[in-house]
Amino acid sequence: MQAPTTATYLPHLAYDSVVFGFSGDQLKILIMEYHKTNWFALPGGFVRRDENLNDAARRGLRERTGLDEVYLEQFYTFGDTARFRPGVMEGILAANDISVASDHWLLDRFVTVAYYALIDYNTVVPRPDALSDSINWYALDELPPLLFDHEEIVQRALVTLRENLGKKLVGMNLLPPLFTMKELQRVYEAILGEKLHRSSFQRKMLASGLLERREKRLSGKAHKAPYQYRFLSKANP
Amino acid sequence: MQAPTTATYLPHLAYDSVVFGFSGDQLKILIMEYHKTNWFALPGGFVRRDENLNDAARRGLRERTGLDEVYLEQFYTFGDTARFRPGVMEGILAANDISVASDHWLLDRFVTVAYYALIDYNTVVPRPDALSDSINWYALDELPPLLFDHEEIVQRALVTLRENLGKKLVGMNLLPPLFTMKELQRVYEAILGEKLHRSSFQRKMLASGLLERREKRLSGKAHKAPYQYRFLSKANP
DNA sequence: CCCCATTGTCGCAAGGTGAGACAATAATAC
DNA sequence: GTATTATTGTCTCACCTTGCGACAATGGGG
The missing domain is CATH 3.90.79.10 (Nucleoside Triphosphate Pyrophosphohydrolase)
Known part of the structure; x- marks a missing residue:
């Protein structure tokens, strides 16, 4: 070579x-x-x-x-x-x-x-x-x-x-186009290395104005079906 | 050459x-x-x-x-x-x-x-x-x-x-060893390009725990003499 | 001796955050 | 069909920070 x-x-x-x-x-x-x-x-x-x-x-x-x-x-x-x-x-x-x-x-x-x-x-x-x-x-x-x-x-x-x-x-750049709030929280927790509080996290993310909420999903989990979200502007730095 | x-x-x-x-x-x-x-x-x-x-x-x-x-x-x-x-x-x-x-x-x-x-x-x-x-x-x-x-x-x-x-x-790295709160505020305003509120700024700086307050100065200004401050740990990044 | 600009501090309202509570709900168990 | 269970969306409350104004203190100038 x-x-x-x-x-x-x-x-x-x-x-x-x-x-x-x-x-x-x-x-x-x-x-x-x-x-x-x-x-x-x-x-x-x-x-x-x-x-x-x-x-x-x-x-x-x-x-x-x-x-x-x-x-x-x-x-x-x-x-x-x-x-x-x-x-x-x-x-x-x-x-x-x-x-x-x-x-x-x-x-x-x-x-x-x-x-x-x-x-x-x-x-x-x-x-x-x-x-x-x-x-x-x-x-x-x-x-x-x-x-x-x-x-x-x-x-x-x-x-x-x-x-x-x-x-x-x-954080959203690490996820597929559609994801749930729980998945997003897991990403943040993995990056920061600490547990986050569910309701505070949800409130903050929604307030950021960067998420668009989609219809419910019915994936086979035995509990209330979560919303799915999508990111507005997956832009670069 | x-x-x-x-x-x-x-x-x-x-x-x-x-x-x-x-x-x-x-x-x-x-x-x-x-x-x-x-x-x-x-x-x-x-x-x-x-x-x-x-x-x-x-x-x-x-x-x-x-x-x-x-x-x-x-x-x-x-x-x-x-x-x-x-x-x-x-x-x-x-x-x-x-x-x-x-x-x-x-x-x-x-x-x-x-x-x-x-x-x-x-x-x-x-x-x-x-x-x-x-x-x-x-x-x-x-x-x-x-x-x-x-x-x-x-x-x-x-x-x-x-x-x-x-x-x-x-911000303190731009000042001499002893300075007043007003001087420090001027530095911050110059960097940020905007006016800051006096009392909020003072409160925040004091709360940071990075300032040591010294004796009063009596420099010839026609008003109440301000304290002077010094920085603890002028360390590097 | 009074005036005045500046300073140190306090209080209040508004907004954000941690933490828990509660009802809603989708699948499962019966 | 109904009860169960885990999870989710939202609300409330206490606490902290921050913007903003008010007030008294003070050091020199007139």
Whole structure:
């Protein structure tokens, strides 16, 4: 296999994405496993020379998930020299039969711009890329050890998500188009890591003016059927 | 003069700082003027190969202001290809009698990590660097036209500052060690761009628990002398 | 010595939030 | 067909915060 060249990509610069999904009352993220190394990391990539930084992150997300119109937001750029671990990248390349010179740009220091995305878990079919065996969902408290500083990146993504949850009411981007109030509350509880009070939550959400109430559903549960809601303006940041 | 080389710096990567100060009831920022070009821009610089990204921004701030222990926070990374304007950097270099090849890294695309700083206006003695004639304070509504996308960077810095103002009560970093409640209110009003109610503001600030009240001052004003306050924990983000 | 602008504080009304209570209801059990 | 049960939509109450105005205190100017 051929190593990417600096004719196509900007050297020293990368992006990494923390892709959040919601399933089984838990917040999960996409983690990829590098070929034959048993090493796990956030999905990321490089920036083409003729490509906007934000477009690069969006392209990477599309390649990995098939999704395009998603909530995607840049939140921090990690640039410590301690991120630099030449042995790791060397191992990844070696496992894929890519040989590079010892002064190759891939083995040099990288600054990475981190993004987080919110997507509807059910619509994603994760697709491994050329270097990875798999890309799978992991609950936040069951992550495998991650390469580089990716665990710190995940933590900071979660902090940012919590802050934006109150500010922009972004929680809905993790749900399918139609959902119940209880499902929405579960999303909020998963993100914040704490139980919320049912009636206060319902009151607040309705007051936000961002929900449109639909007809009742009659799904086979043995109790009063809840309303279903839809979001007005599933827009981007 | 000698152009910086990629042996020392990472190519394609820069930082820019929006340095806020408060004077005359106005929010101001530091703008530098490039030598002999009449071009204005945010103070910024490059990242050394052996230097943490955040340390680079801090170093630049120290070189320009002489200050070290300041509130400095990264807020966004600008990476559009449209930022790239080879003619501008060429002009700056030419004005300083630096000649470079047409494929020199300084003339290529740059991604810039933007920071904002909050400093005590009175303690700063702005110092121009090798490429700049001057570095001066400008009120936000009296900025000269800025190079590249620096006006957008300023706007976004202001938005971030406003958001953090409520979240972290950072306003105090713009004041000298001792200040009155009225001065603090003026800072908040300048940042938010709106009048605040005196008694509510005072109550909120006192309730935050971050202020220590000192003895009265008797400065020669013809009215009741106000208390002075000091901040507990002028810490960094 | 009186005046006046400013300051510190208090009180009230309006609005938001936590917490519990109550009736409504859809499927299941009988 | 009727009772049961879990869940849902809504209401109420207490509490806290916030906007807004009022009031007394006070330090220098005239």
